[in-house]
Amino acid sequence: MSGMMMGRRGLMLASAAGLSAPRVAGAQAPAVKLGILQPVTGALSQDGEYGRLGAELAINEINASGGLRALGGARIEMVFGDARSNPEGGVAEVEKMQAEGVVAVVGGFASPICLAASQAASRYDLPYIVDVGVSDQIVSRGLTNTFRFGPGFGVVTQTALDNLVALNDAAGKPARTVVIVHEDGLFGSGMARLLNAELPKRGFEVMETIAHPTPARDMNNVALRIRALRPDLVIPSSYYAEFVLLSRTMQQQRIRPKGIYCVLNGAASNFRFVREFPDAANLVMDCNHWADPRKPKTAELRRAVEAQNRFWLYNTPLNYSAVMLVADALERAGRADRAAVLQALAATDGRFERHIMPYGATRFVNGQNQAGQPVNTQVQGGDIKVIFPRDFADAQPVFPVTG
Amino acid sequence: MTPRDLLPILAFAAVVALAPLLVTSNVVLNFLVFTMIIALAAQGWNLLGGYGGQYSFGHAAFFGTGAYLTAILQVRYGMNAYPAFAAGIGVAALVGLAIGFLAFRSGLRGSYFALVTLAFAEVFRVLANASEVTGGAAGILIRLRADPANFQFAERGTFLWVALALVTLALVATLMLERSRLGAQLVAVRENEAAAQALGVDVLAVKLRAIALSAGMTGAAGGLYAQYFLYLDANIAYGTWISVEALLAPIVGGAGTVFGPVLGAVILHGLAEATKSIAGSIPGIDLVVFGIVLILVVRYPPRDLPGLLRRRRRP
Numbered sequence: 001m002s003g004m005m006m007g008r009r010g011l012m013l014a015s016a017a018g019l020s021a022p023r024v025a026g027a028q029a030p031a032v033k034l035g036i037l038q039p040v041t042g043a044l045s046q047d048g049e050y051g052r053l054g055a056e057l058a059i060n061e062i063n064a065s066g067g068l069r070a071l072g073g074a075r076i077e078m079v080f081g082d083a084r085s086n087p088e089g090g091v092a093e094v095e096k097m098q099a100e101g102v103v104a105v106v107g108g109f110a111s112p113i114c115l116a117a118s119q120a121a122s123r124y125d126l127p128y129i130v131d132v133g134v135s136d137q138i139v140s141r142g143l144t145n146t147f148r149f150g151p152g153f154g155v156v157t158q159t160a161l162d163n164l165v166a167l168n169d170a171a172g173k174p175a176r177t178v179v180i181v182h183e184d185g186l187f188g189s190g191m192a193r194l195l196n197a198e199l200p201k202r203g204f205e206v207m208e209t210i211a212h213p214t215p216a217r218d219m220n221n222v223a224l225r226i227r228a229l230r231p232d233l234v235i236p237s238s239y240y241a242e243f244v245l246l247s248r249t250m251q252q253q254r255i256r257p258k259g260i261y262c263v264l265n266g267a268a269s270n271f272r273f274v275r276e277f278p279d280a281a282n283l284v285m286d287c288n289h290w291a292d293p294r295k296p297k298t299a300e301l302r303r304a305v306e307a308q309n310r311f312w313l314y315n316t317p318l319n320y321s322a323v324m325l326v327a328d329a330l331e332r333a334g335r336a337d338r339a340a341v342l343q344a345l346a347a348t349d350g351r352f353e354r355h356i357m358p359y360g361a362t363r364f365v366n367g368q369n370q371a372g373q374p375v376n377t378q379v380q381g382g383d384i385k386v387i388f389p390r391d392f393a394d395a396q397p398v399f400p401v402t403g
Numbered sequence: 404m405t406p407r408d409l410l411p412i413l414a415f416a417a418v419v420a421l422a423p424l425l426v427t428s429n430v431v432l433n434f435l436v437f438t439m440i441i442a443l444a445a446q447g448w449n450l451l452g453g454y455g456g457q458y459s460f461g462h463a464a465f466f467g468t469g470a471y472l473t474a475i476l477q478v479r480y481g482m483n484a485y486p487a488f489a490a491g492i493g494v495a496a497l498v499g500l501a502i503g504f505l506a507f508r509s510g511l512r513g514s515y516f517a518l519v520t521l522a523f524a525e526v527f528r529v530l531a532n533a534s535e536v537t538g539g540a541a542g543i544l545i546r547l548r549a550d551p552a553n554f555q556f557a558e559r560g561t562f563l564w565v566a567l568a569l570v571t572l573a574l575v576a577t578l579m580l581e582r583s584r585l586g587a588q589l590v591a592v593r594e595n596e597a598a599a600q601a602l603g604v605d606v607l608a609v610k611l612r613a614i615a616l617s618a619g620m621t622g623a624a625g626g627l628y629a630q631y632f633l634y635l636d637a638n639i640a641y642g643t644w645i646s647v648e649a650l651l652a653p654i655v656g657g658a659g660t661v662f663g664p665v666l667g668a669v670i671l672h673g674l675a676e677a678t679k680s681i682a683g684s685i686p687g688i689d690l691v692v693f694g695i696v697l698i699l700v701v702r703y704p705p706r707d708l709p710g711l712l713r714r715r716r717r718p
Contacts, residue, residue: 041687082686087632087639088437095430112542115634119547123557137544184533187540 029072032336034059034326035079035097035105036319037117042085047109047315051131052080053308054319055106057301062327070331076323083108087116094120103336104129104329106322109315111135118146127329127342129322132289132315134264139368147345147364149322150289150357151372153264157194160263160287163376163388165202167285167397174400175232175258178204181222181246182237184211191237191263207231216242219249226250232258232400240266244273247280258400262286269377269384271311281379283401285387290375291317292358293386293394301356312384321355325362328352358392404582411662412578416571423560432559438672439566440627444645445652445664446573447620452650453659454586455613456593458513461520462621462649464502464527467640469495469622470629474543475536484554488626495622496615503614507607512596521646528641542636545629554630566627570665573620577661580616589613593659621649655700657709666709671696 036055038048059076067073079100081093090113097105104127108114114133121128122145130138130148134156139148151159168175180195182188192209199206207229210222223246226234234250234257236243244267247260260268260283267273268286291298291314301320302312326341329348333340350361359371376388378397385395422435444466452458472491476482482490506519531537538544549557556562580586588609591599600606625645629635648668653659656667674696675689682688 041690045686086644087634091632092430092433092437095433099428099430112634112636112639115542115544116632119633122547135541137541141544141547143547189533190539190541 029067029074031075031077032068032071032330033077033079033097033100033102034323035081035094035100035102035107036323037081037083037090037093037097037105037107037113038319039083039085039089039109039113041082042089044085044110047132047313048083048085050310050313050315051107051109051319053305053310054131054316054321055323057304057316058320058323058327062323068327068330070334071336074336076327083113083117085110085113087112089113090117091120093117094126098124098126102126103338103341104326106326107131107319108133111138114138118143121145125338125342127326127338127345129326129345131319131322139366143367145342147325147367147369149325149355149359149362149369149372150318151374152368155372156264156287156374157191159374160376161195161198161202163287164261167376167388167399171397171399173203176203176205177207177229177231178233178235179207179226179229179231179257180209180235180237181226182209182211183214183216183239183242187264188214188237195235195237204233212238212242214239214242216245219246220253222246223249223253223255226257227253227255230257234260236260236262236265238265240270240273243267244277244280247284248277251280256401258402260284262288264288264374268379269314271313271384274379274382274384275311278382282381283379283398285376285378285397285399287374287376289314289318290358290377290384290386291356292392294392295356297354298356317356321357324354325352328354358386358389404579408578408582409575412571412574415574415662415665416567419567420564423558423563429559432563434672434676436559436563436566436631438668439563439570440624440631441648441652441672442665442668443566443570443573443627444621444624444649445656445668446570446577447617447622447624448649449617449653449658449660449664450577450580450620451613451617453653453657453663454580454593455589455610457507457610457614458517458650459520459617459646460517460650461502461522461524461646462617463524463641463643463646464520465495465499465618465621466625466628466645466649467524467527467531467637468498468618469625470635470640471531471537471543471625472622473626473629474545474635477545478543479536483552484630488554488623488630491626491629492619492622495625496619498622499614499618500611502618503611507610507614521643524641524643524646528637531641532637537635537637540636542634542639545633547633555633562631566631569623569627573623574661574665576616576620581661585609585612590659651697655696660709663709 038051040048059078063075067075079097079102083090094117105121106129108117108130109132111133114130118128122143125145128146134153136152136154180192182192196206243265262268265286268284269288274281305312329341329344333344346364348362352362358375363370375386377384378387386393387395387397448462469491472494473487476487477484502523506516511519532540549555588604592606592609652667653664657663674692678689678692
């Protein structure tokens with residue numbers, strides 16, 4: 001916001017500075033407009049605000065460090081659109097951004113918004129960079145304008161299973177029996193089906209699969225069933241509120257499996273859960289998006305976010321990195337031209353290092369970054385730590401949980 | 404009905420039809436298309452709620468059925484978009500008939516009928532969210548192939564013409580209903596069900612015909628939505644948002660009038676867009692204006708905007 005709030009006084013100061021400064025170069029290069037699409041009203045507004053924050057931080061950083069060098073120091077100007085938590089809102093904002101002449105659009109957050117908005121952008125060959133939306137349909141439609149820097153659902157679930165096996169093997173195979181708890185919509189049911197098919201192949205025994213509705217008001221029956229079965233592992237696939245309820249109920253009933261291992265969970269990688277229910281959250285593991293803790297920039301960004309009294313959620317680093325990706329493509333394209341930017345985006349490689357995600361060398365195939373991957377996090381002592389893969393970890397896994 | 408009666412409808416159609424020729428901005432065209440889709444859904448609600456006095460809170464059930472049928476028949480069964488769209492309208496009408504039969508046969512009226520329709524829409528939403536054929540929570544995606552043969556158009560202006568044609572048809576149908584025997588019976592049922600029955604009106608048959616027409620029209624709006632945005636999930640198709648949109652527009656614009664729903668949709672969405680472009684930096688400001696308009700309309704009889712204006716003009 002602060003960049004847009006420059007009022008008359010700011011303008012006068014700037015022009016005064018311009019007059020007094022010696023002539024360094026020719027005229028300032030025109031600003032490059034970048035569309036930032038996030039749902040900041042409606043059900044997804046919290047996620048949208050954190051996404052916008054990430055994009056803002058990236059744009060401010062680029063502008064503060066001299067703008068886009070290949071474009072004569074051009075500043076990036078944010079054109080923000082509120083997708084209001086539904087696909088129509090996303091499409092309407094893309095049309096506005098198109099009218100404003102943006103060079104690319106970043107964001108969307110939810111898969112339905114990403115699907116509709118990227119399709120609207122494809123009419124104008126307008127580059128669209130998905131920030132979060134994990135649906136595998138997003139990059140399987142043959143749209144040449146759509147790119148996703150982060151991983152999709154298929155990669156996340158595959159990695160989650162592989163990492164679970166690696167984690168268990170490293171600890172001397174303490175876990176063998178599993179109870180799956182899932183919400184009964186497609187997300188949870190699909191995940192449960194996949195786990196039921198894949199876990200036995202990897203040497204785990206699924207003792208029971210327990211479904212619950214969303215929203216659920218009470219988890220006592222689920223918790224009692226888990227207590228009776230005494231599994232080594234509990235794998236929940238639920239949204240925020242239901243998982244918080246389950247973990248608190250398990251804590252109250254003193255049910256302590258050797259591990260709680262989540263996949264794309266709404267709560268386990270959320271600092272709100274960690275701050276509000278530190279005891280219930282402690283040592284919960286998740287396989288999800290997360291920033292690379294080893295990069296100094298991550299810590300710097302996290303400090304900046306927490307200085308604003310806000311939580312450190314994955315939306316912020318993902319959007320920060322997506323904006324950096326566009327900036328990198330602009331630098332290589334050398335001009336704010338959509339076709340050139342599309343070409344440059346598709347040709348992104350390992351030399352793109354201004355992102356803060358724990359990914360290897362960037363390589364796009366059909367718009368999907370092949371290096372995009374989730375990591376395993378664990379809540380340890382009131383903080384969310386990366387425990388896996390080892391290359392990116394900033395803490396040792398606490399597994400099996402004892403006591 | 405004389406050609407003279409059709410004049411206002413034709414004038415409206417002509418004005419909107421000129422938009423793609425005069426306006427190049429896709430922002431405006433996109434807004435008009437969406438408003439037309441809402442107006443069509445609202446016109447459907449108006450037949451049952453406005454003329455028949457049966458306030459449904461669950462028109463999402465019909466909107467969603469039309470939308471899902473249009474999408475599923477294309478994606479899963481390889482059907483062409485046009486017959487799929489027609490099938491969507493037909494099945495939506497059948498769903499309306501079924502819900503109407505269950506609700507009206509038991510004599511449910513007023514808030515009870517509203518609650519039952521709401522419940523049906525919710526049941527459909529939950530089923531669509533869990534079933535395989537709808538794509539469940541991951542939703543269903545219609546492949547983008549911009550070709551008139553696929554009911555997809557490269558230009559938003561073309562789609563506006565198609566949507567406008569359907570809205571115009573709906574307006575004519577409403578006018579015809581208003582002047583028909585069924586329309587008179589429907590109004591009689593609205594005003595006093597017992598009296599209508601005493602005069603020999605078959606109340607159940609009248610209501611059933613009305614709900615089938617109403618559901619078909621709202622189902623057509625759902626099919627249009629599917630073809631325009633090419634993506635559906637349970638919360639879009641069967642979500643409460645569309646039930647609310649479908650009833651707000653006629654209530655604001657004038658329930659039980661031919662132009663009420665269209666007027667309401669244009670006013671509500673136009674106002675929202677105007678607010679957004681004036682005070683765009685405050686998220687949700689347009690929803691505040693939306694709410695204020697609704698409060699004003701409901702607070703001051705005759706409870707719709709044209710009525711308010713008429714009242715002001717009177718000395």
